Amino acid sequence: MNPSIINPYYDRLPGSYLFSTIAKKIAEYESAHKNADIIRLGIGDVTSPLIPEVIDAMHKAVNEMALKQSFRGYGPEQGYDFLREAIVRGEYAPRGIDVASDEIFVSDGSKCDVANIQELFAADVKIAIPDPVYPVCLDSNVMAGRTGSLDQVGLFEGVTYLAANAQNNFQPELPQNPVQLIYLCSPNNPTGTVLTRETLQKFVDYANRNGALILFDGAYNCYIRDDALPHSIFEIEGARTCAIEFRSFSKTAGFTGIRCAYTVIPKDLAKLHSMWNRRQTTKFNGVSYVTQRAAEAIYTEEGWRQTNEVIDGYMATAALIRSELTAAGYTVFGGEHAPYIWWKLPDGEKSFDFFDRLLARCEVVGTPGSGFGPMGEGYFRLTAFGDHERTKIALKRIKERL
Ligand SMILES: Cc1ncc(COP(=O)(O)O)c(C=O)c1O
Missing domain, CATH: 3.90.1150.10 (Aspartate Aminotransferase, domain 1)
Structure with a gap:
């Protein structure tokens, strides 16, 4: 070769x-x-x-698969409505967040979503990445050629790093160079710290002012103990015109082996919404019915x-x-x-x-x-x-x- x-x-x-x-x-x-x-x-x-409610839901779904009249083959690439609606009811509505079920794309993991989303963007867009952060955000962009080479200090040329450390109380400053894609992760992996409402508002305002897009990884949102802290980027005014959110059942409900997650793209970002729909329908064949019933089960009262x-x-x-x-x-x-x-x-x-x-x-x-x-x-x-x-x-x- x-x-x-x-x-x-x-x-x-x-x-x-x-x-x-x-x-x-x-x-x-x-x-x-x-x-x-x-x-x-x-x-x-x-x-x-897995919790008993999830196990029961999975058993029930498996039994449905055993009967001709309730068997399911390929499901919708975007996820079954029952799960998309349960996510709205269980995650967004209780906090008064405006997210509709058809803005939710169910997937088999946030890792792939966070990595795959970058293919919707031009090869030469400039990215800003929190430092430190879950490596997938940066590495997937390196693989796509959206960065230069790694320098002596361990920084990729052409990437704007958003430093978060004890000095700035883990609240990164706005990017100093022009960027079009901004990754944020809160609660952050690895620092375990949370971005405040003020910090997120600053980034949302920046993104709207500059035509940039925020890619918000909220895989650990369920671990936030303080109701006053933002759980979702869509709690921030103006986020619907500049942000995409990634969430996962992995850490919320122990689904690291089962695999289920979702990405929220507001219809205000109509072009990206339709492109992701196109991407998923072309390259992804949905999450299994049993898994989606399992995910739905975490939203019952029990x-x-x-x-x-x-x-x-x-x-x-x-x-x-x-x-x-x-x-x-x-x-x-x-x-x-x-x-x-x-x-x-x-x-x-x-x-x-x-x-x-x-x-x-x-x-x-x-x-x-x-x-x-x-x-x-x-x-x-x-x-x-x-x-x-x-x-x-x-x-x-x-x-x-x-
Ligand atoms: C910040 C962050 N995002 C996404 C993921 C991946 O989640 P999933 O298991 O849904 O692929 C992880 C997993 O460790 C993570 O830490």
């Missing part, structure tokens, strides 16, 4: 995907230490089983209660990590409205070095902050998705051995 037929932009990505690098390090440690008892507070995967009970459990673990690390004299951020705790490392310690130290001394695994962008250097991400009792053991080891 002639190498010139290959997309050259993939080679701009540094090394392998963050979590693969980490998995390799853990595997190496385990093969060198046969009796290792590793506690994983690293990868952002849920561990609680389903919502059970869902929140699981989230409360994770948040109790987040509170424990926060309080134990703080009591041990460490500085931590996040973890109050998100399942992530952003641990400030001792001055000068590199986050990948800390990963190795934590693994070697405590057999605890977290995620190096630098994997989420250069501003993540000097920080470390712990997650509250692990088993509560195992997390307690991990914290005890950290206090005693680190």
Whole structure:
């Protein structure tokens, strides 16, 4: 094969995907230490089983598939109306947010939606990306050739980075260079911090003033404990003319393995709404009926209660990590409205070095902050998705051995 037929932009990505690098390090440690008892507070995967309401709905849907009269084949590419309507009723209407069911596109994950959405935009649009953030936003644009090369400091040429750190209280400033696509993520992965109403309003006003578009990743919205904080970009005045929102059932309801998410494109953005519809109908064949019935089930009264009970459990673990690390004299951020705790490392310690130290001394695994962008250097991400009792053991080891 002639190498010139290959997309050259993939080679701009540094090394392998963050979590693969980490998995390799853990595997190496385990093969060198046969009796290792590793506690994983690293990868952002849920561990609680699906709630009974969801399981019941899935069983029922499977039984429907077993009968000729209720069997379903291909569903609508945009998602079944029963789910799109349940999302409006369960997520948006209670907060007085104006979103209609035909503005919701059900999918099999926010990861693919966040990555795929960029194909609706011109190759030369300029992007602004929070730093640090979930790597998919940036990497998908690198793959599409929308950035230059990676420089010495770990920044891609041509990308505007929106730094979020302790100095600015994790509220990024507006982009200093002209940009047309702005990614925002709140509650943020990895910092676990939330963008305030004032910050979001500033970005929405900027976008409307400059003809830019905000791509708002709200995968963790259900973890926000404070009703006064914005849960959706569409709570912000003017957002319907400049924003798209991504949400997922992964962290809301433990669907990381089941796969279901949705993207909201307001009809005010008529061109993008119809383009995404075209994109999905051409390239996507919908989420399974059983899965959509499962997702719908979290919005019954009992389903919502059970869902929140699981989230409360994770948040109790987040509170424990926060309080134990703080009591041990460490500085931590996040973890109050998100399942992530952003641990400030001792001055000068590199986050990948800390990963190795934590693994070697405590057999605890977290995620190096630098994997989420250069501003993540000097920080470390712990997650509250692990088993509560195992997390307690991990914290005890950290206090005693680190
Ligand atoms: C910010 C953010 N967005 C999206 C996703 C992916 O969600 P999904 O499982 O729906 O693909 C994640 C998963 O970790 C995430 O952290």
